[in-house]
Amino acid sequence: MIRADLHIHTTYSDDSTVTPKALVEKLVAHNSIKVAAVTDHNTIKGLNKTIKLAATYPDVLIIPGVEISTAEGDLIILGTNVAPPEPWTVENIIDFTRDNDCVSVVAHPYREYGMGDLARNYEVDAIEVFNGVSSPHINKLADKLAKSMKLPGLAGSDAHSLSESLTAYTKIQATLNIDEILKAIKKGLVTAHQATRSIHF
Numbered sequence: 001m002i003r004a005d006l007h008i009h010t011t012y013s014d015d016s017t018v019t020p021k022a023l024v025e026k027l028v029a030h031n032s033i034k035v036a037a038v039t040d041h042n043t044i045k046g047l048n049k050t051i052k053l054a055a056t057y058p059d060v061l062i063i064p065g066v067e068i069s070t071a072e073g074d075l076i077i078l079g080t081n082v083a084p085p086e087p088w089t090v091e092n093i094i095d096f097t098r099d100n101d102c103v104s105v106v107a108h109p110y111r112e113y114g115m116g117d118l119a120r121n122y123e124v125d126a127i128e129v130f131n132g133v134s135s136p137h138i139n140k141l142a143d144k145l146a147k148s149m150k151l152p153g154l155a156g157s158d159a160h161s162l163s164e165s166l167t168a169y170t171k172i173q174a175t176l177n178i179d180e181i182l183k184a185i186k187k188g189l190v191t192a193h194q195a196t197r198s199i200h201f
């Protein structure tokens with residue numbers, strides 16, 4: 001079983017101050033969260049650097065990803081080192097995700113730039129039910145959405161600063177292997193948590 005923060009922005013998102021180096025150092029120092037997904041806004045430019053820095057540490061793993069802004073709301077792709085082809089419609093992103101064995105995640109559905117109930121119209125793989133910078137009420141609505149769609153609920157900090165990172169994590173029944181992690185997420189072998197307490201509503 002691993003604990004992973006599945007939603008982090010680095011300085012390659014122009015609204016984040018988390019450097020790849022600081023993120024990797026925090027994972028190295030952390031006693032239980034050793035996995036993080038780098039999900040910058042609309043770019044994969046920060047991935048290589050972060051993955052390279054983490055490669056020195058056998059107990060730390062970076063899941064490659066990206067958070068794409070679509071007209072309907074933000075969608076995270078986990079497991080990709082490349083950006084999906086444009087135009088970035090929800091349909092195109094889901095097709096890309098499926099063709100490349102990635103995982104599509106509806107980010108913070110009921111916050112600004114969230115897909116809200118539109119998520120119900122698409123065959124996404126998972127819903128972010130705990131977002132570290134969303135209110136408890138908004139997260140609760142996301143959890144209800146995931147349950148009603150019978151989809152796995154994931155947690156991520158959505159950190160844009162180092163102090164926000166690793167404040168949320170997903171427990172995943174997998175080892176430190178990206179393919180295994182992605183498969184376990186799709187199978188729903190996951191639970192969403194806040195770093196200090198479990199979130200079961």
Ligand SMILES: [Zn+2]
Nearest residue numbers: 007009067158
């Ligand atoms: Zn985000």
